[in-house]
Amino acid sequence: DARVTQTPRHKVTEMGQEVTMRCQPILGHNTVFWYRQTMMQGLELLAYFRNRAPLDDSGMPKDRFSAEMPDATLATLKIQPSEPRDSAVYFCASGLVNGGTGFRTDTQYFGPGTRLTVL
Amino acid sequence: AQSVTQLDSHVSVSEGTPVLLRCNYSSSYSPSLFWYVQHPNKGLQLLLKYTSAATLVKGINGFEAEFKKSETSFHLTKPSAHMSDAAEYFCVVSLNYGQNFVFGPGTRLSVLP
Numbered sequence: 001d002a003r004v005t006q007t008p009r010h011k012v013t014e015m016g017q018e019v020t021m022r023c024q025p026i027l028g029h030n031t032v033f034w035y036r037q038t039m040m041q042g043l044e045l046l047a048y049f050r051n052r053a054p055l056d057d058s059g060m061p062k063d064r065f066s067a068e069m070p071d072a073t074l075a076t077l078k079i080q081p082s083e084p085r086d087s088a089v090y091f092c093a094s095g096l097v098n099g100g101t102g103f104r105t106d107t108q109y110f111g112p113g114t115r116l117t118v119l
Numbered sequence: 120a121q122s123v124t125q126l127d128s129h130v131s132v133s134e135g136t137p138v139l140l141r142c143n144y145s146s147s148y149s150p151s152l153f154w155y156v157q158h159p160n161k162g163l164q165l166l167l168k169y170t171s172a173a174t175l176v177k178g179i180n181g182f183e184a185e186f187k188k189s190e191t192s193f194h195l196t197k198p199s200a201h202m203s204d205a206a207e208y209f210c211v212v213s214l215n216y217g218q219n220f221v222f223g224p225g226t227r228l229s230v231l232p
């Protein structure tokens with residue numbers, strides 16, 4: 001049963017510290033999304049990758065957040081320095097997008113999330 | 120630009136009674152539409168999706184949704200609620216083969232014994 005995995009599941013850190021969250025997309029998927037979920041804002045799209053290239057990171061605070069895909073099996077989201085307002089659950093999702101004339105697959109499959117608390 | 124409206128932030132039903140969670144969307148093009156469910160402290164799980172095939176879509180756990188273009192709606196229904204259905208439900212619209220994925224604000228479903 002293929003799943004998106006995320007590590008760590010929980011992270012408590014102090015303001016100013018660097019936080020790195022990792023995501024392993026489903027093998028063979030070519031799109032990766034990072035979302036942030038809070039009670040106040042709901043689900044927000046932070047960044048979107050296709051074939052490891054960032055296509056949209058307009059939802060991400062550029063001064064402290066960065067997202068990368070070092071290879072097809074790993075996506076990272078880094079916050080440096082972290083602030084209390086970054087406390088949230090961060091979800092990674094992966095999908096397979098075929099924009100050609102073939103089968104249209106645009107479902108996103110979500111990981112279990114990383115619950116981040118910044119004190 | 121597309122958007123999603125979920126008309127009820129909270130729905131409460133008794134176990135064994137029907138469930139109706141409402142979703143309306145706006146989109147300039149033919150979208151894909153999804154329902155996801157999120158149980159407490161869990162990730163989001165796909166319930167069902169519509170991608171321009173049959174307008175009545177059947178999903179997991181007895182849920183189904185009907186796409187009505189004239190009403191721009193994609194309401195989620197289930198004939199008989201179960202206690203395990205208590206969760207948050209998100210309606211999602213997607214364009215451009217998943218590049219633009221817009222979530223509704225969510226509807227919290229409570230199931231009373």
